Amino acid sequence: MPAAQAVKTSGKAAMPGQKYYLRRGTGAYRRASLALFLSGFSTFSLLYCVQPLLPIFAQQFSVSPAESSLSLSLSTGFLALAIVCAAAVSEGLGRRSLMSLSLVGAALLTIATAFAPNWHLLLVIRALQGLVLGGVPAVAMAYLAEEIDPRGLGATMGLYVGGTAFGGMSGRVLTGIFAEYLGWRPALFLIGAIGLAAAIGFIALLPPSKNFVRRAGFDPRFHIKAWLGHLANPALPFLFAIAFLAMGSFVTIYNYAGFRLVAAPYGLNQTELGLIFTVYLFGIGAASIGGLIGDRIGHFSVLLFGLALTAAGSTLTLFSSLPVIILGIVVLTTGFFMSHSIASGLVGRLAHSTKGHASSLYMLAYYVGSSLMGSAGGWFFAVEGWAAVVIFTLVMLVMAFMSACVAQHLARRKA
Template sequence: MMSTSVELAEPAALRRGQPGFRPVSVGLFFAGFTTFALLYATQPLLPALVSAYAITPGTASLSISVTTAALAVGVIPASALSERWGRRPVMVGSLAAAVVFGLAAALAPGFGMLLVLRGLEGLALAGLPAVGMAYLADEIHGAHLGGAMGLYVAGNSVGGFGGRIVVSALAELTGSWRWALGGIALLSGACLVVFALVLPASRRFRLAPVSARELLGAARAHLADPVMRRLYAVGLLVMGVFVCAYNYVTFLLLGPPFRLPALVVGFVFVLYAVGTATSTRAGRLADRLGARPVLLGAAGVGVVGAVAMLTPWVGVVVAGLGLITVGFFAAHTVASAWVGRRAEHGRAVASGLYLGFYYVGSSVGGTLGGVAFGLAGWPATVGFMVVLLVLAAAVARPLRARA
């Protein structure tokens, strides 16, 4: 009888230093890499798309906005599928489909078909972010969740800058944005293989298929929580700033007074590496000091960075972009971990809602930032980013210091 009770006991949540902690963290790191490498693959190619299709920068940015919008639509259904089929199978299947659509996008005959395929790619990727956050919340002890979530977000940042550098280099070497998109899809496929080999099966999750009514009920419950609403809003606002900055800084640096070579501008995305260190440290800092101080500090750092990008000195512009990167990754790490801690039930739905708002912010911020850029140039884009960051701080301020 005692033996049966031990066998049926739920495994303990993993703590840092235990044998199972590292495979979980490393596996989700590669998942984060693949997601961001595919999701924002066209970001350094926006000037090339403007030239190839004789379109405006704002129209070219739709190649990113449709992808993130489709991901935002798909996160809740993907979360529901993970409850029925399991966390790991949904994540692996989603990334595999996204790699296929990424390869197809490189062969798209026109800009309209490129948008369709990029939208399908975003829909496929929806199975990774929310489910990955829920997987971590299931498997990792709450006291160590901030650090583990930080490593996952660090994978996002490495995928962000690594993917963009690869895309920029391939575009420069081959003279073709198509080869660049195909190359990053192949690299993402290799990372998918590593992810599938390293990530352990869920230990603490149990299949629990949910009906549409239960799914909507869980979503309503999370949206009725004022803390969750504020965390979702923070994710939306800081992501809007981040995507806006990286979408249009390329046009700023290619044009007067800087006129930098395209390959040099591509290496600006190395600043994502700052996010790798920031995300892990911000998560651990929030574990010690509380989430609200880190969120407010992140918004303040972002404002300083945005204002610095108004100067005519390239070094200061790049430093300002680095500060925006620091602020974004710190805020995203802390807000996403707080969502995972607070959701006692329906964690996949809670994470899906957060990611839905987060990627709506990407689509809206990226598109409206382009409208501002087209109407009044870079100063208007900076003003738009500052407004979003001030709103993020105002939203976060009433939160309690600790989750």
């Protein structure tokens, strides 16, 4: 059977040295694409559903904006730690099994958050949710890198990232609307129920791995060697740096834009604030289109353009006009998801083996950036206001752009 042909009936793994890829146009490819879209949707809707609630948390629990952001930062921080372990666990448990358990567990914990009687217990549940969700992002990227025909990996990775964008949008928008009319507790309960339904759809649709070979037992030396090997790859550490910096800047803008827009002179309510997050639709399109264009004209060129676009969007939010601020968030979102879809795809391409471990390092940097920089942005906002937040994000994006230039040079020289 040719290497690019998808297996249609057999559930067995490929023989050593033989690859059975899912090829565009087949039923298995369509099921895998939809399943991974659902996994991205569920993960990010559950993870970011609290973001529009940060001003409510600050008021109801009498905490500062930076403290209220812990309901998100703790989740992303513990998720970052869990991702590293998830890559190792998936080698023995299997990609599909680990992702399924993670999605169901995270949905149930979101439902539990709705019943948290105090601020500290809410934070504990959100931290546990981050740990559970760690079984999805890096493993999903590894599944795609292993199972999808490399000639179409950019487009498929873009579709998965589009699912994460749709989930991030839906979690924020629906939570804002539900909270406006029902209260924040029913809002989180409903988001958890939607995530549970998406998890069930994922389990029903995702085809078993064909190219993954399960490793019996747990050998720490194997995993440490795999991670160190990827860190020794000249270009990969710079892609990890891009994940840290780009995600840090993106989350910082989204975390504190809500505090700015609910205050005078804008005075937006929760529904209006939630509807602003519909700009994630631009991220969905940008992720897919960026992947397709990258497959044609070069992935690093699209990556650099996406980072420049993200910086331009951040700058536009400095204006006082509400339409211009929203335009800035649109441009920022478009550029970020274009950059993320390309950078995550490049990790799969440049990692020669143990792609799950390479993906886990990328996602570790991604979520550590979200957690640390997202909370640090609250200090800039409290001390110097919105202009300081934007300067903080622009510094990170300039560093990300420089990292992309270096990674491009090193990858070309190695090729």
